[in-house]
Amino acid sequence: MTKFMDVHHGMKGITAEQLEAVHNADLEQGKAEGVHFEHTWADPETGTVFCLSESPSAAAVRRVHERAGHAADEIHRVRLGL
Amino acid sequence: MTKFMDVHHGMKGITAEQLEAVHNADLEQGKAEGVHFEHTWADPETGTVFCLSESPSAAAVRRVHERAGHAADEIHRVRLGL
Numbered sequence: 001m002t003k004f005m006d007v008h009h010g011m012k013g014i015t016a017e018q019l020e021a022v023h024n025a026d027l028e029q030g031k032a033e034g035v036h037f038e039h040t041w042a043d044p045e046t047g048t049v050f051c052l053s054e055s056p057s058a059a060a061v062r063r064v065h066e067r068a069g070h071a072a073d074e075i076h077r078v079r080l081g082l
Numbered sequence: 083m084t085k086f087m088d089v090h091h092g093m094k095g096i097t098a099e100q101l102e103a104v105h106n107a108d109l110e111q112g113k114a115e116g117v118h119f120e121h122t123w124a125d126p127e128t129g130t131v132f133c134l135s136e137s138p139s140a141a142a143v144r145r146v147h148e149r150a151g152h153a154a155d156e157i158h159r160v161r162l163g164l
Contacts, residue, residue: 005123005132016162023164041087041134041160048158050087050132052123076130078123080098082105 001034001054003081004061006072012047019049025068026051033060052078083116083136085163086143088154094129101131107150108133115142134160 014022019042026037035055042049051072055061058075065072096104101124108119117137124131133154137143140157147154 042162043158076125
């Protein structure tokens with residue numbers, strides 16, 4: 001298992017309720033792929049959302065986000081962390 | 083105090099030791115501005131570094147990174163988080 005940070009653009013004006021719905025959909029869809037979304041952060045002004053996950057692969061993160069209805073624009077394997 | 087996620091590009095091949103040095107410089111420089119860097123993550127393959135901080139402003143985050151010798155390419159005020 002490795003940590004991944006994925007980034008979504010174009011989500012300007014996202015609300016707390018919408019972020020929670022997105023995160024819950026990710027958690028639900030992640031179960032089948034063994035992906036766990038630990039945290040998510042959103043900047044409603046620039047429309048940027050960051051998701052930190054533990055996942056077997058970047059491909060699994062991609063599939064989970066696609067199935068949850070919001071494909072990621074970038075997926076980074078953050079091998080280093082402090 | 084608000085949370086910020088800033089992003090640095092162009093850091094391909096960054097090592098664990100380099101990330102620790104960068105993070106320590108941020109912590110040290112952050113004291114004067116009241117900025118606390120909580121976490122940092124790096125993807126050496128794409129050269130992307132993410133820093134999560136608590137700061138009085140985006141401008142303070144920008145100044146701290148500049149003084150530490152590595153200006154941020156993006157600074158997002160992540161007003162929402164889960």
